[in-house]
Amino acid sequence: MSRMDDSARQDDLAAVASIADPQRRALFEFVARHPEPVGRDEAASALGMARGTAAFHLDRLVEAGLLRTEFQRRNGRTGPGAGRPAKLYRAMPGEISVSVPERHYDLAAELLSRAVEESDRARTPIGPTLERVSARLGRALGGAADSMPAVLERLGYAPVDDGDDGMLLTNCPFDRVARNHTATICAANAALLDGAVRGLGERDVAAVLEPRDGYCCVRLRSTRQGASTSHRTTEA
Incomplete structure (x- = not known):
């Protein structure tokens, strides 16, 4: 952070x-x-x-x-x-919101709102549109950051070293929504972080959808270790 x-x-x-x-x-x-x-x-x-x-x-x-x-x-x-x-x-105008662990439901709402508007305008399916919107925002966040850990800390993912030059995410900023709408939110989450990786120009890191108990559904995997690079590719 x-x-x-x-x-x-x-x-x-x-x-x-x-x-x-x-x-x-x-x-x-x-x-x-x-x-x-x-x-x-x-x-x-x-x-x-x-x-x-x-x-x-x-x-x-x-x-x-x-x-x-x-x-x-x-x-x-x-x-x-x-x-x-x-x-x-x-x-004072505005609002103050604090959650422990850190959550960003405002970001989830923003992504979903943008996706609905774009889907209506372009008459495209909402699912792929949400992933495109998420990837686009991810690239913007990555392009404005110094490193992937900085992006992850800013969004509350609480990254830790996975022992293999990658990162596990110990917190999901969209936890409650992801529990109720797992496929939709996890796909958007993966697209968001994939976009951040691309925005940073990282060539040795891949954002992969890899659900596991106690962690966010996305893992940042090092491609230098020969790990699978199968992850969602989402173009704007």
Whole structure:
């Protein structure tokens, strides 16, 4: 995993951990439900807590990246004598998601959505289209990476050395979907990693569909060892 990806994941973990406190979580949910920014007095009154307590937790939520602040004069006055603007809180846009082990169901949804759109547009079967879409994205990921382990770590595959110059993947980022739709998701998974291998220009590695208990269905096999190179070839 790159330093940037690892840092982002640590930030997400810290943000999720920050709402473990019941009062803090209640404040976050109160602010998030309001389309307009919320003040400390308003939040404290609504939740029946001391203003100082509410202020403390609201500021911790800002530090965690879940809320942002802005300043407004809520009395409508302007100019000298209008008083200090109030500190208000608003939920940050977007979402934070953390899974352990690491999952990327958003990526599975993106691949499936692209495949459906392309299949409808070109009037092609959805299965082969999904594999083409997956291979295309894999090549883009590989082309932007320094190494295959970097791609695998970024996507949460948790690779380990297989003892034969290849890699076993100890985690499946699409686990739940793959359990329910094994043939479809595993084929897309193999195409994605095959595309990444091609995008990196790797000539001594093959992504092969090789299911085994406790591991992802795909294995990265070294072709220098005379291992079988029978794997899905998916062209865009």
